[in-house]
Amino acid sequence: MSVVSLAGVTKQFGRGVIALQGIDLEIESGEFISLIGPSGCGKSTLLRIMGDLTQPTAGTVVVNGKPARQARVDRDYGIVFQDAVLYDWRTVAKNIALPLELGGWDRRRRAERVREMLELVELTGFESHHPWQLSGGMQQRVSIARALSFDPALLLMDEPFGALDEMTRERLNMELLGIWEASGSTIVFVTHSISEAVFLSTRVVVMSPRPGRISGVIPIDLPQPRTAATREQPQFFELVTRVREALHLGSDVDRRAADPAEEATV
Amino acid sequence: MALERPRARPAEWARQALGRVAVFVLVLAALWAIWEGYRWLWMREGWTKPFAVDDTTMPHLRDVFAALFEHSSSGTGGLLITQLLKAALFTAKEAAVGFGLGAGIGFLLGVTLSQSKTLERGLLPYVVASQTIPILAVAPIVVVYLGSLHVAAWFSVAVIAAYLTFFPVAINTLRGMEAADRRALELMRSYAASRWTVIWKLRVPSALPFIFSALRVSATASVVGAIIGELPSSIQDGLGGKIIVFNQYYSLDPTQLWATNVIAAGLGIAFFIVVVLAEKLIVRRAPENVV
Numbered sequence: 397m398s399v400v401s402l403a404g405v406t407k408q409f410g411r412g413v414i415a416l417q418g419i420d421l422e423i424e425s426g427e428f429i430s431l432i433g434p435s436g437c438g439k440s441t442l443l444r445i446m447g448d449l450t451q452p453t454a455g456t457v458v459v460n461g462k463p464a465r466q467a468r469v470d471r472d473y474g475i476v477f478q479d480a481v482l483y484d485w486r487t488v489a490k491n492i493a494l495p496l497e498l499g500g501w502d503r504r505r506r507a508e509r510v511r512e513m514l515e516l517v518e519l520t521g522f523e524s525h526h527p528w529q530l531s532g533g534m535q536q537r538v539s540i541a542r543a544l545s546f547d548p549a550l551l552l553m554d555e556p557f558g559a560l561d562e563m564t565r566e567r568l569n570m571e572l573l574g575i576w577e578a579s580g581s582t583i584v585f586v587t588h589s590i591s592e593a594v595f596l597s598t599r600v601v602v603m604s605p606r607p608g609r610i611s612g613v614i615p616i617d618l619p620q621p622r623t624a625a626t627r628e629q630p631q632f633f634e635l636v637t638r639v640r641e642a643l644h645l646g647s648d649v650d651r652r653a654a655d656p657a658e659e660a661t662v
Numbered sequence: 663m664a665l666e667r668p669r670a671r672p673a674e675w676a677r678q679a680l681g682r683v684a685v686f687v688l689v690l691a692a693l694w695a696i697w698e699g700y701r702w703l704w705m706r707e708g709w710t711k712p713f714a715v716d717d718t719t720m721p722h723l724r725d726v727f728a729a730l731f732e733h734s735s736s737g738t739g740g741l742l743i744t745q746l747l748k749a750a751l752f753t754a755k756e757a758a759v760g761f762g763l764g765a766g767i768g769f770l771l772g773v774t775l776s777q778s779k780t781l782e783r784g785l786l787p788y789v790v791a792s793q794t795i796p797i798l799a800v801a802p803i804v805v806v807y808l809g810s811l812h813v814a815a816w817f818s819v820a821v822i823a824a825y826l827t828f829f830p831v832a833i834n835t836l837r838g839m840e841a842a843d844r845r846a847l848e849l850m851r852s853y854a855a856s857r858w859t860v861i862w863k864l865r866v867p868s869a870l871p872f873i874f875s876a877l878r879v880s881a882t883a884s885v886v887g888a889i890i891g892e893l894p895s896s897i898q899d900g901l902g903g904k905i906i907v908f909n910q911y912y913s914l915d916p917t918q919l920w921a922t923n924v925i926a927a928g929l930g931i932a933f934f935i936v937v938v939l940a941e942k943l944i945v946r947r948a949p950e951n952v953v
């Protein structure tokens with residue numbers, strides 16, 4: 397069953413930049429999809445359209461078999477931004493419990509769920525810390541735990557590890573794969589990093605700018621589960637090369653021009 | 663890596679407290695020295711610029727404090743300090759009620775205006791205009807109006823104090839409500855959160871630091887408002903009444919008015935400290951953001 401189904405999705409900002417044009421994409425349940433492309437290709441905008449945080453100018457967006465707006469109202473997806481976006485005045489536990497509070501979970505079930513989520517992201521013992529007492533990587537793990545706490549069918553991630561150093565990023569990649577396997581959710585993941593996209597995904601969607609469109613979809617048939625050794629296999633490098641070539645093919649058109657579309661999505 | 667919460671150990675805490683007290687005493691001593699030094703030098707040289715000094719304009723500070731422990735010339739008996747403390751307590755009641763009233767109204771007004779651009783555009787000019795009218799012009803109107811409703815006179819004074827208090831709270835609440843992080847708002851949108859949920863779980867908590875910086879201003883303003891409010895309502899029991907009385911004695915004995923000023927300042931500082939302590943208890947935020 398398709399978790400996300402996009403048909404002819406087009407987004408124009410005002411009467412100006414066409415951020416996305418004619419996007420068709422089907423995402424099946426349990427997939428891990430990466431959207432990759434240069435700045436201004438509209439990958440973040442596309443993710444936000446899936447989450448009904450931005451409306452498309454044309455085209456249809458179906459999430460979990462219903463219009464995107466209904467899916468949002470039904471809390472069918474969790475979202476993780478580039479910044480952890482934790483509430484400073486709440487402890488780690490209360491940040492994770494936020495969507496549960498809004499969903500009307502009672503106190504006992506909430507506490508139980510928070511404990512499970514802390515275990516999942518390996519932050520047990522930090523429940524009464526405040527966000528500012530955590531490192532960037534730990535904050536992002538809290539953010540992921542919050543997004544997964546209410547068991548959404550779909551997890552939308554907008555460059556979640558973009559602000560982290562390479563070491564932390566690779567460790568969190570491993571953890572994210574573990575979480576993905578354990579939770580069985582579908583993940584749409586926006587990234588700038590080719591190796592990250594190849595390492596994590598079941599399919600990589602390559603996008604190109606002006607106007608934003610899909611220039612290629614590359615299935616990643618690396619064996620599961622993926623380990624640190626995966627990154628050293630020849631097949632991994634071949635796939636990285638394929639994605640890189642697809643990126644360069646797609647974005648040969650005037651790469652030096654300024655990027656108003658990117659600004660509009662920030 | 664986790665950063666441990668910067669919770670000071672007792673020895674360290676004591677050292678910090680001692681340091682603060684030391685700074686406080688040093689600054690106080692410096693101010694004292696400037697007062698007395700200016701007085702001594704200008705009187706000896708007979709200088710008249712920027713202003714001439716004699717025992718009436720600048721009494722010895724030790725005389726001001728000594729006056730607190732003498733019987734006052736206003737004739738009601740008792741030491742000056744007991745009279746002043748009693749008066750301060752009375753004014754404190756007016757100021758506290760006025761502060762609570764003003765803070766409450768200011769907060770509700772700020773939250774309401776933040777919810778609609780039309781409301782904000784329509785009402786904000788009048789909120790601002792209310793503060794351009796001098797309090798001395800508003801005070802008698804309030805006293806006469808509330809008096810005709812048989813409201814206790816001290817309560818009229820509290821309302822006047824509230825008039826000075828609500829404004830900074832309303833403006834800063836409004837600003838704080840609009841300062842919520844854009845991503846945090848999107849997160850709420852992704853949860854399909856209702857307007858009320860967004861207000862209580864996101865906008866108000868992120869407005870708290872703004873609200874508290876307004877409350878600090880309002881805390882002292884409410885004391886000033888109460889003292890000024892006492893003048894047209896001819897209340898004799900508060901610091902305002904004392905100021906009127908000791909004003910009349912000023913050329914004979916300036917120390918009593920100065921002593922009253924000291925107590926009034928003390929009251930304002932006490933209000934300020936209460937707000938700062940409340941803020942420390944309520945507002946949780948990153949240490950680098952602490953003002």
